[in-house]
Amino acid sequence: MVGEAEVVVLGAGVVGLTAAWLLRERGFRVRVVTEALGEASRPPVALVNPLRGRRFTLAPEGERALETALRFYPRFAPVHPGVFRPVPEGGRAKVAGRLGGLRHRWEGGGVLLEEAFWLEPRPLLERLAAGLPLLRARAVAWEPPYLVLEGGRRVRGAALVYAGGGRGAHLLGLWGQHTPGLVLTLLDYFSRAISYRVYLAGVALGGSYLPHEERPHLPPPTEGEVEWLLAGAEALVGYRPRVASAWRGVRFRLDRGGRAQGLPYLFPVEGGYALTGLGSTGFLYAPLLAERLAEALG
Numbered sequence: 362m363v364g365e366a367e368v369v370v371l372g373a374g375v376v377g378l379t380a381a382w383l384l385r386e387r388g389f390r391v392r393v394v395t396e397a398l399g400e401a402s403r404p405p406v407a408l409v410n411p412l413r414g415r416r417f418t419l420a421p422e423g424e425r426a427l428e429t430a431l432r433f434y435p436r437f438a439p440v441h442p443g444v445f446r447p448v449p450e451g452g453r454a455k456v457a458g459r460l461g462g463l464r465h466r467w468e469g470g471g472v473l474l475e476e477a478f479w480l481e482p483r484p485l486l487e488r489l490a491a492g493l494p495l496l497r498a499r500a501v502a503w504e505p506p507y508l509v510l511e512g513g514r515r516v517r518g519a520a521l522v523y524a525g526g527g528r529g530a531h532l533l534g535l536w537g538q539h540t541p542g543l544v545l546t547l548l549d550y551f552s553r554a555i556s557y558r559v560y561l562a563g564v565a566l567g568g569s570y571l572p573h574e575e576r577p578h579l580p581p582p583t584e585g586e587v588e589w590l591l592a593g594a595e596a597l598v599g600y601r602p603r604v605a606s607a608w609r610g611v612r613f614r615l616d617r618g619g620r621a622q623g624l625p626y627l628f629p630v631e632g633g634y635a636l637t638g639l640g641s642t643g644f645l646y647a648p649l650l651a652e653r654l655a656e657a658l659g
Contacts, residue, residue, distance in 0.1 A: 362515055364496065366392035368633075368658065369508055369518030371500055374402035375482065375643050376636055377524030378489040379433065380651040385493065387655050394496045394508055394516060399486050401526050401610040404544045406565035407644045408554055409434075410444045410477040411463065415558060417446065417456045420642060421624060424462050426649045427476060433648035438485035441563070444477035444554040447597065471557075479554045479562040482644070503532040505632020520658055521633035527577050527613030530637060533630055537615040537638055538573040543586050544610070548603040559593030566594050566602060569612070569641075577611050614640035627653055634658075 366389075370381045373395035385391045409430050411423025420426065434440055448456050448471045456472060464475040496516060502509035503523070508516050523532070527539050544567035554562035570586040591601045615625070615638030626639050627650050634657060636650055 362517065363498075363510065364392055365517035366390045366494075367519045368392075368522060369394060369516055369520070370522045370524050371395070371508060371529065372523065372525035373398050373486070373490060373495065374400060374524065374526065375407075375486065376402075376639065376647045376650065377522075378486060378493065379647040380522060380524055380636060380654050381493050382489050383433075383648070383651040384655055384658070389655075389658070391493065392496060392516060392518065393490075393493050394498055394500055394510070396497065396499050398490055399482065400528070401612060402486060402643060403482055404542075404565065404567065404608055404610055405481065405483075405546050406479050406544070406563045406567070407482045408444060408477070408479050408556060408560055408562060409440075409644050410474065410554075410556060411645060412446060412460070412474060412477070413642075417448075417452075417459050419459050419461050419463070420645065422649065423645070426645050427463070429649040429652065430645060430647070431476060431478075434480060434485065437488040438480050440478040440480050441552065441554070442476060442478045444474045444479070444556055445471055446474065447471040447555070447557045477554075480644070481563065500529060500532065503632070518633070522654065523630065523633075523635040523637060525637060527611065530613065533635060535615060535635065535637065537613055539575070539577050540569050540573050540612045540614070540640070541571045541578065541580060542567060542569040542610050542612060542641075543582055543590065544608045545587070545590055545604045546606045546608065548605050555597050557597060559590055559597070561594055561597060561602070564605075566590055568593060577613070579609050579611060582607050582609065612640045614638050624650065626650060627657075
């Protein structure tokens with residue numbers, strides 16, 4: 362045994378750290394078990410944007426999730442409000458009907474989501490982690506009330522919370538799709554985020570070009586992928602930004618099965634809860650799901 366707590370959280374991405382912080386703030390004794398800080402939660406820039414994809418779909422409970430995120434994240438890192446979404450010609454009426462109660466205004470060829478924002482994940486994660494008891498270890502088995510660690514050590518929790526992504530989901534028999542994404546860091550700077558097919562924000566140009574895979578995999582950037590990103594940026598701003606370096610991450614989305622209603626990312630498992638499979642919506646939903654986890658734990 363290497364320790365025990367009321368709640369043991371496996372995973373130190375934005376979801377796990379946000380959940381652990383909020384639980385500790387509400388009086389729970391919390392321990393976070395992790396191999397590394399973040400992994401897929403460490404791109405140079407993350408968008409918190411409830412209007413999703415090229416179809417301009419309002420994410421389920423997107424307004425409430427955005428409101429909760431705006432209460433939580435500024436306590437730990439600066440947020441940069443305003444995400445501009447170009448709207449295809451003739452599509453304004455359709456998009457207007459999907460905005461719900463989001464604060465917005467129409468500008469030129471698109472809509473500015475006034476409260477959607479971008480932030481820098483790495484300082485956010487580091488500030489969250491600085492206030493939490495972290496155990497750096499690799500979990501090899503989920504045996505409630507224990508997490509079994511590499512080398513045979515164990516950590517005990519009255520409740521276990523799986524907040525990892527796809528890399529450890531097999532411990533609970535969870536399966537899904539893994540989508541490699543690429544972010545190019547730039548020599549140019551975009552103070553206001555722009556998002557349609559690809560996104561530009563701060564010093565980042567990002568998007569997902571490669572197909573889903575069955576297992577986590579970090580392939581090197583391909584020429585086609587980089588060209589696709591640069592062409593997308595040129596369509597948004599009229600030129601190709603200058604590239605400094607590249608970052609690769611893999612998003613994980615669950616095969617939801619019977620959990621398709623509501624927000625399927627928080628659900629009971631043996632010994633506690635799983636909070637996983639959010640794909641590209643992790644930064645949007647993390648604070649809202651953390652609040653709901655705290656309510657579930659009572």
